[in-house]
Amino acid sequence: MPLIELRNISKSYPTEAGEVRALQGIDLCFDSGEMVILSGKSGCGKTTLLNLIGGLDQPTSGEIRIGNKDISALSEKERTLFRRREVGTIFQFFNLIPMLTVEENIALPRWLDGFSNDEVKTRVESLLQQVDLTHRRNHRAHELSGGEQQRVAIARALINSPKVILADEPTGNLDSQTGLQVLSLLTDLNRKEGQTIIIATHSREADALADRILYLKDGKILKDIIGCWQ
Numbered sequence: 503m504p505l506i507e508l509r510n511i512s513k514s515y516p517t518e519a520g521e522v523r524a525l526q527g528i529d530l531c532f533d534s535g536e537m538v539i540l541s542g543k544s545g546c547g548k549t550t551l552l553n554l555i556g557g558l559d560q561p562t563s564g565e566i567r568i569g570n571k572d573i574s575a576l577s578e579k580e581r582t583l584f585r586r587r588e589v590g591t592i593f594q595f596f597n598l599i600p601m602l603t604v605e606e607n608i609a610l611p612r613w614l615d616g617f618s619n620d621e622v623k624t625r626v627e628s629l630l631q632q633v634d635l636t637h638r639r640n641h642r643a644h645e646l647s648g649g650e651q652q653r654v655a656i657a658r659a660l661i662n663s664p665k666v667i668l669a670d671e672p673t674g675n676l677d678s679q680t681g682l683q684v685l686s687l688l689t690d691l692n693r694k695e696g697q698t699i700i701i702a703t704h705s706r707e708a709d710a711l712a713d714r715i716l717y718l719k720d721g722k723i724l725k726d727i728i729g730c731w732q
């Protein structure tokens with residue numbers, strides 16, 4: 503059984519200028535452990551697709567199953583818990599809390615779940631090592647470079663050990679060398695821990711790292727290339 507299944511997904515945004523059809527009749531499956539690049543020009547629907555899989559938004563029609571959960575049928579509260587516990591999301595602009603320290607940003611999703619500082623300490627410790635930021639643990643997020651901030655965001659995304667990591671243009675705000683470091687960190691996670699990772703990007707530099715490249719065009723799947731690099 504696939505880990506993620508989208509059945510006949512459409513998403514429209516009502517606007518004053520008329521309805522924007524961002525996704526149209528998408529059928530897709532993702533297996534556990536896949537590393538997927540979601541590619542295509544700006545405006546083709548990448549962010550919309552990630553937001554639906556990550557429970558940040560709901561489809562206009564169709565069904566999304568992750569594991570054996572129909573996430574399109576969750577209540578608002580269940581969706582909040584789903585987002586916090588079952589997927590890790592990484593954004594172009596990091597979305598850290600600037601005045602919190604590196605450790606606090608990483609621990610935050612656990613705190614929101616009611617865990618104490620003592621209970622999360624060991625986990626935060628090992629994530630700091632994994633993203634190589636132990637020496638920065640007490641710095642506030644806004645004091646870090648872009649690449650460091652994105653590594654904090656990756657650690658935060660991992661704190662609840664989600665099976666799925668979604669990354670929306672994770673290198674879009676980084677220089678190309680730093681961007682490659684972030685991509686290689688994500689690749690390592692996928693290879694070592696078997697996390698399913700879906701990365702939306704309109705640049706091509708991540709292509710060589712993926713098991714699968716999905717090209718979107720005008721809200722539809724133009725090409726779905728699996729296993730091309732092995």
Ligand SMILES: Nc1ncnc2c1ncn2[C@@H]1O[C@H](COP(=O)(O)OP(=O)(O)O)[C@@H](O)[C@H]1O
Binds near residue numbers: 515544545546548
């Ligand atoms: N909140 C919104 N309201 C109206 N239109 C939107 C909204 N978000 C995205 N769109 C439109 O939906 C389409 C897909 O956008 P998006 O998913 O952001 O594409 P991408 O991430 O590939 O650039 C675009 O035409 C965009 O203008």
Ligand SMILES: [Mg+2]
Binds near residue numbers: 548549550670671
């Ligand atoms: Mg986008």
